[in-house]
Amino acid sequence: MIPIPFDVVAFDLDGTLADTAPDLAASLNHTLRALGRDGVPTESVRHLVGHGAKALLRKGLAATGEPSEELVEQGFPVFLDHYRANICNGTQAYPDLEGALEALRGRGVALAICTNKPEKLTRRLLEALGWTNRFDAIVGGDTLPVKKPDPAPLHEALARAGGGRAAFVGDSIVDADTARAAQVPFVAVSFGFSDRPVEALGADAVIDSYAGLVPALYRLYKPGTRALGATDIHPMFKN
Known part of the structure:
Protein backbone atom coordinates (compact mmCIF):
# COMPACT_ATOMS: atom_id res chain seq x y z
CA MET A 1 0.00 0.00 0.00
CA ILE A 2 1.51 3.34 -1.07
CA PRO A 3 1.54 5.88 1.79
CA ILE A 4 -0.50 9.07 1.44
CA PRO A 5 1.91 12.02 1.17
CA PHE A 6 0.07 13.93 3.89
CA ASP A 7 0.15 13.30 7.64
CA VAL A 8 -3.12 15.03 8.49
CA VAL A 9 -6.26 15.70 6.47
CA ALA A 10 -8.76 18.08 8.03
CA PHE A 11 -12.40 18.42 6.98
CA ASP A 12 -15.17 20.96 7.26
CA LEU A 13 -18.39 19.34 8.51
CA ASP A 14 -21.62 20.85 7.11
CA GLY A 15 -21.78 20.31 3.37
CA THR A 16 -18.43 18.53 3.35
CA LEU A 17 -18.64 15.40 5.48
CA ALA A 18 -22.42 15.32 5.75
CA ASP A 19 -25.49 16.83 4.12
CA THR A 20 -26.92 18.57 7.18
CA ALA A 21 -29.23 20.87 5.21
CA PRO A 22 -32.51 19.05 6.06
CA ASP A 23 -32.00 19.45 9.80
CA LEU A 24 -30.54 22.96 9.60
CA ALA A 25 -33.47 24.04 7.42
CA ALA A 26 -36.00 22.48 9.80
CA SER A 27 -34.50 24.32 12.77
CA LEU A 28 -34.18 27.58 10.85
CA ASN A 29 -37.80 27.41 9.72
CA HIS A 30 -38.98 26.51 13.21
CA THR A 31 -37.21 29.61 14.47
CA LEU A 32 -38.43 31.88 11.68
CA ARG A 33 -42.03 30.83 12.31
CA ALA A 34 -41.56 31.42 16.05
CA LEU A 35 -40.51 34.95 15.11
CA GLY A 36 -43.58 35.41 12.91
CA ARG A 37 -41.81 34.85 9.60
CA ASP A 38 -42.37 32.46 6.70
CA GLY A 39 -40.00 29.54 6.25
CA VAL A 40 -37.42 29.15 3.49
CA PRO A 41 -36.90 26.19 1.12
CA THR A 42 -34.41 23.56 2.24
CA GLU A 43 -32.45 23.97 -0.97
CA SER A 44 -31.87 27.66 -0.29
CA VAL A 45 -30.38 26.84 3.11
CA ARG A 46 -27.56 24.99 1.35
CA HIS A 47 -26.31 28.39 0.17
CA LEU A 48 -26.64 30.14 3.54
CA VAL A 49 -24.46 27.88 5.71
CA GLY A 50 -20.82 28.52 6.54
CA HIS A 51 -20.38 31.28 9.10
CA GLY A 52 -22.18 29.67 12.04
CA ALA A 53 -25.73 29.47 13.40
CA LYS A 54 -26.21 33.17 14.09
CA ALA A 55 -25.14 34.03 10.56
CA LEU A 56 -27.54 31.40 9.21
CA LEU A 57 -30.39 32.89 11.24
CA ARG A 58 -29.41 36.40 10.14
CA LYS A 59 -29.53 35.33 6.49
CA GLY A 60 -32.85 33.55 7.03
CA LEU A 61 -34.33 36.72 8.50
CA ALA A 62 -33.00 38.76 5.59
CA ALA A 63 -34.62 36.35 3.14
CA THR A 64 -38.03 36.69 4.81
CA GLY A 65 -38.17 40.36 5.73
CA GLU A 66 -36.16 42.96 7.60
CA PRO A 67 -33.33 41.43 9.65
CA SER A 68 -32.36 42.87 13.02
CA GLU A 69 -29.83 41.88 15.66
CA GLU A 70 -32.62 41.95 18.22
CA LEU A 71 -34.45 39.21 16.30
CA VAL A 72 -31.21 37.27 15.84
CA GLU A 73 -30.58 37.30 19.60
CA GLN A 74 -34.22 36.42 20.31
CA GLY A 75 -34.23 33.53 17.85
CA PHE A 76 -30.77 32.12 18.47
CA PRO A 77 -31.65 30.03 21.59
CA VAL A 78 -34.82 28.82 19.85
CA PHE A 79 -32.74 27.63 16.92
CA LEU A 80 -30.16 25.92 19.13
CA ASP A 81 -32.76 24.13 21.27
CA HIS A 82 -34.58 22.80 18.21
CA TYR A 83 -31.42 21.79 16.38
CA ARG A 84 -29.95 20.09 19.44
CA ALA A 85 -33.09 17.98 19.79
CA ASN A 86 -33.33 17.18 16.06
CA ILE A 87 -29.70 17.19 14.98
CA CYS A 88 -29.68 14.02 12.91
CA ASN A 89 -33.22 13.40 11.69
CA GLY A 90 -32.40 13.96 8.03
CA THR A 91 -28.63 14.40 8.01
CA GLN A 92 -26.64 11.86 6.01
CA ALA A 93 -22.97 11.26 5.29
CA TYR A 94 -22.02 11.80 1.67
CA PRO A 95 -21.57 8.72 -0.56
CA ASP A 96 -18.14 7.06 -0.58
CA LEU A 97 -17.05 9.05 2.48
CA GLU A 98 -16.59 6.04 4.75
CA GLY A 99 -14.37 4.34 2.19
CA ASN A 133 -13.95 7.88 17.63
CA ARG A 134 -13.45 8.54 13.93
CA PHE A 135 -11.50 11.81 14.17
CA ASP A 136 -8.26 12.58 16.00
CA ALA A 137 -9.08 16.25 16.57
CA ILE A 138 -12.24 18.37 16.58
CA VAL A 139 -12.23 22.16 16.56
CA GLY A 140 -15.60 23.91 16.48
CA GLY A 141 -16.67 27.47 15.97
CA ASP A 142 -16.47 28.23 19.68
CA THR A 143 -13.39 26.17 20.56
CA LEU A 144 -11.20 29.25 20.10
CA PRO A 145 -12.02 32.96 20.40
CA VAL A 146 -12.03 33.15 16.58
CA LYS A 147 -13.60 31.02 13.86
CA LYS A 148 -13.02 30.35 10.17
CA PRO A 149 -11.94 32.05 7.92
CA ASP A 150 -9.37 33.00 10.55
CA PRO A 151 -6.64 30.35 10.12
CA ALA A 152 -6.23 29.75 13.86
CA PRO A 153 -8.93 27.04 14.13
CA LEU A 154 -7.39 25.09 11.26
CA HIS A 155 -3.91 25.47 12.75
CA GLU A 156 -5.29 24.21 16.05
CA ALA A 157 -7.06 21.22 14.48
CA LEU A 158 -3.91 20.17 12.62
CA ALA A 159 -1.75 20.57 15.71
CA ARG A 160 -4.16 18.55 17.88
CA ALA A 161 -4.10 15.80 15.26
CA GLY A 162 -0.33 15.55 15.53
CA GLY A 163 0.98 18.00 12.95
CA GLY A 164 2.84 17.18 9.77
CA ARG A 165 2.08 17.73 6.10
CA ALA A 166 -1.56 18.72 5.91
CA ALA A 167 -4.47 19.32 3.55
CA PHE A 168 -7.95 20.75 4.15
CA VAL A 169 -11.20 19.56 2.54
CA GLY A 170 -14.20 21.89 2.40
CA ASP A 171 -17.10 23.17 0.35
CA SER A 172 -17.30 26.96 0.65
CA ILE A 173 -15.46 30.24 0.21
CA VAL A 174 -15.05 30.30 4.00
CA ASP A 175 -13.10 27.05 3.81
CA ALA A 176 -11.12 28.22 0.79
CA ASP A 177 -10.14 31.46 2.53
CA THR A 178 -9.23 29.54 5.69
CA ALA A 179 -6.94 27.19 3.79
CA ARG A 180 -5.25 30.08 1.97
CA ALA A 181 -4.72 31.98 5.21
CA ALA A 182 -3.25 28.86 6.80
CA GLN A 183 -1.16 28.15 3.69
CA VAL A 184 -2.55 24.62 3.48
CA PRO A 185 -3.58 22.92 0.19
CA PHE A 186 -7.35 23.04 -0.30
CA VAL A 187 -9.54 20.31 -1.79
CA ALA A 188 -13.06 21.50 -2.65
CA VAL A 189 -16.04 19.18 -2.89
CA SER A 190 -18.42 20.07 -5.73
CA PHE A 191 -21.52 18.77 -3.92
CA GLY A 192 -21.55 20.96 -0.80
CA PHE A 193 -23.21 24.17 0.36
CA SER A 194 -21.22 26.75 -1.63
CA ASP A 195 -22.88 30.05 -2.54
CA ARG A 196 -20.86 30.17 -5.78
CA PRO A 197 -19.63 27.75 -8.46
CA VAL A 198 -16.93 25.44 -7.14
CA GLU A 199 -14.59 26.74 -9.85
CA ALA A 200 -14.74 30.16 -8.18
CA LEU A 201 -13.27 28.87 -4.92
CA GLY A 202 -9.71 28.76 -6.24
CA ALA A 203 -9.16 25.26 -4.86
CA ASP A 204 -5.98 23.30 -5.46
CA ALA A 205 -8.16 20.31 -6.38
CA VAL A 206 -11.88 19.63 -6.86
CA ILE A 207 -13.57 16.28 -6.28
CA ASP A 208 -17.06 15.28 -7.40
CA SER A 209 -17.25 12.37 -4.96
CA TYR A 210 -15.16 10.99 -2.12
CA ALA A 211 -13.97 8.22 -4.41
CA GLY A 212 -11.68 10.88 -5.85
CA LEU A 213 -10.17 12.17 -2.59
CA VAL A 214 -7.17 9.85 -2.26
CA PRO A 215 -6.10 10.31 -5.91
CA ALA A 216 -6.48 14.09 -5.50
CA LEU A 217 -4.20 14.07 -2.46
CA TYR A 218 -1.53 12.18 -4.36
CA ARG A 219 -1.70 14.74 -7.15
CA LEU A 220 -1.48 17.66 -4.72
CA TYR A 221 1.70 16.71 -2.95
CA LYS A 222 4.82 18.67 -3.88
CA PRO A 223 8.22 17.17 -3.02
CA GLY A 224 10.07 19.43 -0.62
CA THR A 225 6.99 20.34 1.43
CA ARG A 226 8.11 20.93 4.99
CA ALA A 227 6.56 18.69 7.60
CA LEU A 228 4.97 20.57 10.49
CA GLY A 229 5.49 19.80 14.14
CA ALA A 230 2.53 19.39 16.46
CA THR A 231 3.47 22.68 18.12
CA ASP A 232 3.72 24.72 14.91
CA ILE A 233 1.36 27.69 14.98
CA HIS A 234 1.73 29.05 11.47
CA PRO A 235 2.09 26.27 8.88
CA MET A 236 4.19 27.17 5.87
CA PHE A 237 4.49 25.19 2.66
CA LYS A 238 7.46 25.58 0.33
CA ASN A 239 6.78 26.13 -3.35
Whole structure:
Protein backbone atom coordinates (compact mmCIF):
# COMPACT_ATOMS: atom_id res chain seq x y z
CA MET A 1 0.00 0.00 0.00
CA ILE A 2 1.51 3.34 -1.07
CA PRO A 3 1.54 5.88 1.79
CA ILE A 4 -0.50 9.07 1.44
CA PRO A 5 1.91 12.02 1.17
CA PHE A 6 0.07 13.93 3.89
CA ASP A 7 0.15 13.30 7.64
CA VAL A 8 -3.12 15.03 8.49
CA VAL A 9 -6.26 15.70 6.47
CA ALA A 10 -8.76 18.08 8.03
CA PHE A 11 -12.40 18.42 6.98
CA ASP A 12 -15.17 20.96 7.26
CA LEU A 13 -18.39 19.34 8.51
CA ASP A 14 -21.62 20.85 7.11
CA GLY A 15 -21.78 20.31 3.37
CA THR A 16 -18.43 18.53 3.35
CA LEU A 17 -18.64 15.40 5.48
CA ALA A 18 -22.42 15.32 5.75
CA ASP A 19 -25.49 16.83 4.12
CA THR A 20 -26.92 18.57 7.18
CA ALA A 21 -29.23 20.87 5.21
CA PRO A 22 -32.51 19.05 6.06
CA ASP A 23 -32.00 19.45 9.80
CA LEU A 24 -30.54 22.96 9.60
CA ALA A 25 -33.47 24.04 7.42
CA ALA A 26 -36.00 22.48 9.80
CA SER A 27 -34.50 24.32 12.77
CA LEU A 28 -34.18 27.58 10.85
CA ASN A 29 -37.80 27.41 9.72
CA HIS A 30 -38.98 26.51 13.21
CA THR A 31 -37.21 29.61 14.47
CA LEU A 32 -38.43 31.88 11.68
CA ARG A 33 -42.03 30.83 12.31
CA ALA A 34 -41.56 31.42 16.05
CA LEU A 35 -40.51 34.95 15.11
CA GLY A 36 -43.58 35.41 12.91
CA ARG A 37 -41.81 34.85 9.60
CA ASP A 38 -42.37 32.46 6.70
CA GLY A 39 -40.00 29.54 6.25
CA VAL A 40 -37.42 29.15 3.49
CA PRO A 41 -36.90 26.19 1.12
CA THR A 42 -34.41 23.56 2.24
CA GLU A 43 -32.45 23.97 -0.97
CA SER A 44 -31.87 27.66 -0.29
CA VAL A 45 -30.38 26.84 3.11
CA ARG A 46 -27.56 24.99 1.35
CA HIS A 47 -26.31 28.39 0.17
CA LEU A 48 -26.64 30.14 3.54
CA VAL A 49 -24.46 27.88 5.71
CA GLY A 50 -20.82 28.52 6.54
CA HIS A 51 -20.38 31.28 9.10
CA GLY A 52 -22.18 29.67 12.04
CA ALA A 53 -25.73 29.47 13.40
CA LYS A 54 -26.21 33.17 14.09
CA ALA A 55 -25.14 34.03 10.56
CA LEU A 56 -27.54 31.40 9.21
CA LEU A 57 -30.39 32.89 11.24
CA ARG A 58 -29.41 36.40 10.14
CA LYS A 59 -29.53 35.33 6.49
CA GLY A 60 -32.85 33.55 7.03
CA LEU A 61 -34.33 36.72 8.50
CA ALA A 62 -33.00 38.76 5.59
CA ALA A 63 -34.62 36.35 3.14
CA THR A 64 -38.03 36.69 4.81
CA GLY A 65 -38.17 40.36 5.73
CA GLU A 66 -36.16 42.96 7.60
CA PRO A 67 -33.33 41.43 9.65
CA SER A 68 -32.36 42.87 13.02
CA GLU A 69 -29.83 41.88 15.66
CA GLU A 70 -32.62 41.95 18.22
CA LEU A 71 -34.45 39.21 16.30
CA VAL A 72 -31.21 37.27 15.84
CA GLU A 73 -30.58 37.30 19.60
CA GLN A 74 -34.22 36.42 20.31
CA GLY A 75 -34.23 33.53 17.85
CA PHE A 76 -30.77 32.12 18.47
CA PRO A 77 -31.65 30.03 21.59
CA VAL A 78 -34.82 28.82 19.85
CA PHE A 79 -32.74 27.63 16.92
CA LEU A 80 -30.16 25.92 19.13
CA ASP A 81 -32.76 24.13 21.27
CA HIS A 82 -34.58 22.80 18.21
CA TYR A 83 -31.42 21.79 16.38
CA ARG A 84 -29.95 20.09 19.44
CA ALA A 85 -33.09 17.98 19.79
CA ASN A 86 -33.33 17.18 16.06
CA ILE A 87 -29.70 17.19 14.98
CA CYS A 88 -29.68 14.02 12.91
CA ASN A 89 -33.22 13.40 11.69
CA GLY A 90 -32.40 13.96 8.03
CA THR A 91 -28.63 14.40 8.01
CA GLN A 92 -26.64 11.86 6.01
CA ALA A 93 -22.97 11.26 5.29
CA TYR A 94 -22.02 11.80 1.67
CA PRO A 95 -21.57 8.72 -0.56
CA ASP A 96 -18.14 7.06 -0.58
CA LEU A 97 -17.05 9.05 2.48
CA GLU A 98 -16.59 6.04 4.75
CA GLY A 99 -14.37 4.34 2.19
CA ALA A 100 -12.23 7.46 1.81
CA LEU A 101 -11.80 7.87 5.57
CA GLU A 102 -10.87 4.20 5.91
CA ALA A 103 -8.36 4.53 3.07
CA LEU A 104 -6.71 7.50 4.76
CA ARG A 105 -6.68 5.87 8.18
CA GLY A 106 -5.27 2.67 6.71
CA ARG A 107 -2.37 4.64 5.27
CA GLY A 108 -1.56 6.25 8.61
CA VAL A 109 -3.19 9.62 7.99
CA ALA A 110 -4.66 11.46 11.01
CA LEU A 111 -8.16 12.91 10.55
CA ALA A 112 -9.40 16.23 11.93
CA ILE A 113 -12.52 18.38 11.79
CA CYS A 114 -12.47 22.17 11.58
CA THR A 115 -16.00 23.60 11.52
CA ASN A 116 -17.86 26.74 12.50
CA LYS A 117 -20.56 24.61 14.15
CA PRO A 118 -20.29 24.88 17.97
CA GLU A 119 -18.08 22.13 19.36
CA LYS A 120 -20.75 20.53 21.57
CA LEU A 121 -23.19 20.32 18.67
CA THR A 122 -20.42 18.96 16.46
CA ARG A 123 -19.67 16.18 18.92
CA ARG A 124 -23.39 15.46 19.33
CA LEU A 125 -23.78 15.11 15.57
CA LEU A 126 -20.69 12.92 15.25
CA GLU A 127 -22.08 10.64 17.95
CA ALA A 128 -25.43 10.42 16.13
CA LEU A 129 -23.62 9.52 12.90
CA GLY A 130 -21.56 6.83 14.65
CA TRP A 131 -18.32 8.80 14.31
CA THR A 132 -17.47 9.30 17.98
CA ASN A 133 -13.95 7.88 17.63
CA ARG A 134 -13.45 8.54 13.93
CA PHE A 135 -11.50 11.81 14.17
CA ASP A 136 -8.26 12.58 16.00
CA ALA A 137 -9.08 16.25 16.57
CA ILE A 138 -12.24 18.37 16.58
CA VAL A 139 -12.23 22.16 16.56
CA GLY A 140 -15.60 23.91 16.48
CA GLY A 141 -16.67 27.47 15.97
CA ASP A 142 -16.47 28.23 19.68
CA THR A 143 -13.39 26.17 20.56
CA LEU A 144 -11.20 29.25 20.10
CA PRO A 145 -12.02 32.96 20.40
CA VAL A 146 -12.03 33.15 16.58
CA LYS A 147 -13.60 31.02 13.86
CA LYS A 148 -13.02 30.35 10.17
CA PRO A 149 -11.94 32.05 7.92
CA ASP A 150 -9.37 33.00 10.55
CA PRO A 151 -6.64 30.35 10.12
CA ALA A 152 -6.23 29.75 13.86
CA PRO A 153 -8.93 27.04 14.13
CA LEU A 154 -7.39 25.09 11.26
CA HIS A 155 -3.91 25.47 12.75
CA GLU A 156 -5.29 24.21 16.05
CA ALA A 157 -7.06 21.22 14.48
CA LEU A 158 -3.91 20.17 12.62
CA ALA A 159 -1.75 20.57 15.71
CA ARG A 160 -4.16 18.55 17.88
CA ALA A 161 -4.10 15.80 15.26
CA GLY A 162 -0.33 15.55 15.53
CA GLY A 163 0.98 18.00 12.95
CA GLY A 164 2.84 17.18 9.77
CA ARG A 165 2.08 17.73 6.10
CA ALA A 166 -1.56 18.72 5.91
CA ALA A 167 -4.47 19.32 3.55
CA PHE A 168 -7.95 20.75 4.15
CA VAL A 169 -11.20 19.56 2.54
CA GLY A 170 -14.20 21.89 2.40
CA ASP A 171 -17.10 23.17 0.35
CA SER A 172 -17.30 26.96 0.65
CA ILE A 173 -15.46 30.24 0.21
CA VAL A 174 -15.05 30.30 4.00
CA ASP A 175 -13.10 27.05 3.81
CA ALA A 176 -11.12 28.22 0.79
CA ASP A 177 -10.14 31.46 2.53
CA THR A 178 -9.23 29.54 5.69
CA ALA A 179 -6.94 27.19 3.79
CA ARG A 180 -5.25 30.08 1.97
CA ALA A 181 -4.72 31.98 5.21
CA ALA A 182 -3.25 28.86 6.80
CA GLN A 183 -1.16 28.15 3.69
CA VAL A 184 -2.55 24.62 3.48
CA PRO A 185 -3.58 22.92 0.19
CA PHE A 186 -7.35 23.04 -0.30
CA VAL A 187 -9.54 20.31 -1.79
CA ALA A 188 -13.06 21.50 -2.65
CA VAL A 189 -16.04 19.18 -2.89
CA SER A 190 -18.42 20.07 -5.73
CA PHE A 191 -21.52 18.77 -3.92
CA GLY A 192 -21.55 20.96 -0.80
CA PHE A 193 -23.21 24.17 0.36
CA SER A 194 -21.22 26.75 -1.63
CA ASP A 195 -22.88 30.05 -2.54
CA ARG A 196 -20.86 30.17 -5.78
CA PRO A 197 -19.63 27.75 -8.46
CA VAL A 198 -16.93 25.44 -7.14
CA GLU A 199 -14.59 26.74 -9.85
CA ALA A 200 -14.74 30.16 -8.18
CA LEU A 201 -13.27 28.87 -4.92
CA GLY A 202 -9.71 28.76 -6.24
CA ALA A 203 -9.16 25.26 -4.86
CA ASP A 204 -5.98 23.30 -5.46
CA ALA A 205 -8.16 20.31 -6.38
CA VAL A 206 -11.88 19.63 -6.86
CA ILE A 207 -13.57 16.28 -6.28
CA ASP A 208 -17.06 15.28 -7.40
CA SER A 209 -17.25 12.37 -4.96
CA TYR A 210 -15.16 10.99 -2.12
CA ALA A 211 -13.97 8.22 -4.41
CA GLY A 212 -11.68 10.88 -5.85
CA LEU A 213 -10.17 12.17 -2.59
CA VAL A 214 -7.17 9.85 -2.26
CA PRO A 215 -6.10 10.31 -5.91
CA ALA A 216 -6.48 14.09 -5.50
CA LEU A 217 -4.20 14.07 -2.46
CA TYR A 218 -1.53 12.18 -4.36
CA ARG A 219 -1.70 14.74 -7.15
CA LEU A 220 -1.48 17.66 -4.72
CA TYR A 221 1.70 16.71 -2.95
CA LYS A 222 4.82 18.67 -3.88
CA PRO A 223 8.22 17.17 -3.02
CA GLY A 224 10.07 19.43 -0.62
CA THR A 225 6.99 20.34 1.43
CA ARG A 226 8.11 20.93 4.99
CA ALA A 227 6.56 18.69 7.60
CA LEU A 228 4.97 20.57 10.49
CA GLY A 229 5.49 19.80 14.14
CA ALA A 230 2.53 19.39 16.46
CA THR A 231 3.47 22.68 18.12
CA ASP A 232 3.72 24.72 14.91
CA ILE A 233 1.36 27.69 14.98
CA HIS A 234 1.73 29.05 11.47
CA PRO A 235 2.09 26.27 8.88
CA MET A 236 4.19 27.17 5.87
CA PHE A 237 4.49 25.19 2.66
CA LYS A 238 7.46 25.58 0.33
CA ASN A 239 6.78 26.13 -3.35
